[in-house]
Amino acid sequence: MADDGRSAADALWHEVAADFAATRGRTGIAAPSARVWQALRSVPRERFVDESWRPQAFDNRPLPIGCGQTISQPFIVALMTALLDPQPTHRVLEIGTGCGYQAAVLARLCAQVVSIERIAALAAQARAHLRELGITNAEVHVADGWQGWPAGAPYDRIVVTAGPEEVPPALLAQLARPGRLVLPVGDDGWQVLRVIDQAADGTRSERNVLDVRFVPMPTGTDDDA
Numbered sequence: 001m002a003d004d005g006r007s008a009a010d011a012l013w014h015e016v017a018a019d020f021a022a023t024r025g026r027t028g029i030a031a032p033s034a035r036v037w038q039a040l041r042s043v044p045r046e047r048f049v050d051e052s053w054r055p056q057a058f059d060n061r062p063l064p065i066g067c068g069q070t071i072s073q074p075f076i077v078a079l080m081t082a083l084l085d086p087q088p089t090h091r092v093l094e095i096g097t098g099c100g101y102q103a104a105v106l107a108r109l110c111a112q113v114v115s116i117e118r119i120a121a122l123a124a125q126a127r128a129h130l131r132e133l134g135i136t137n138a139e140v141h142v143a144d145g146w147q148g149w150p151a152g153a154p155y156d157r158i159v160v161t162a163g164p165e166e167v168p169p170a171l172l173a174q175l176a177r178p179g180r181l182v183l184p185v186g187d188d189g190w191q192v193l194r195v196i197d198q199a200a201d202g203t204r205s206e207r208n209v210l211d212v213r214f215v216p217m218p219t220g221t222d223d224d225a
């Protein structure tokens with residue numbers, strides 16, 4: 001049994017490695033690259049959850065972050081990051097900032113992260129978490145992610161961490177050529193994780209990777225409610 005933060009983290013990433021091995025037939029990824037592992041290990045997940053949840057921060061499962069939302073399961077963050085394959089020069093758009101954990105991981109791997117959150121209170125928390133970690137290449141905006149963030153387009157990579165029922169057309173329009181979009185798509189609380197690749201000439205190909213469960217993706221912001 002883990003007896004301190006360090007070995008609890010080791011145990012978590014060991015479990016995540018086992019999840020990659022178990023799903024490689026469907027994901028095509030046997031293990032994340034060394035860069036991605038390093039980014040995952042360098043972001044303290046416990047700093048992104050409320051103090052009362054800190055003892056569970058190294059469990060390989062989603063946790064509540066307030067406002068009815070969750071921080072994603074570590075394996076899913078790792079998988080989406082690996083599928084996205086962000087490069088040092090890339091600009092990445094994330095829809096669904098939540099507590100900012102995935103944004104922090106991405107910020108370690110690319111040039112700039114633009115992250116969109118519809119709930120203002122969560123966006124404020126995420127900005128505070130990113131600031132505390134000294135992350136300066138991730139910006140958080142309160143907006144409806146269904147519309148993307150046209151001001152920063154095009155993006156080399158786009159990742160969606162809530163579950164829309166269909167692919168938001170604005171995100172396809174804001175994807176660079178070449179570019180890649182990773183998102184869960186589906187209804188009734190279940191989605192399939194989809195990878196959409198756009199080539200330099202604009203042609204697209206897609207593959208479905210794994211059944212996943214994300215919070216829904218309502219449109220509008222909480223100010224509209």
Ligand code: SAH
Pocket residue numbers: 069070071072095096097098099100101102103116117118119122143144145146161162215216217218219220
């Ligand atoms: N990326 C987070 C997970 C966030 S959970 C992590 O690192 O753990 C999904 C988030 O998407 C929630 O905070 C939810 O409020 C947000 N969301 C849902 N629909 C949205 C929309 N239309 N626009 C922007 N954010 C949205």
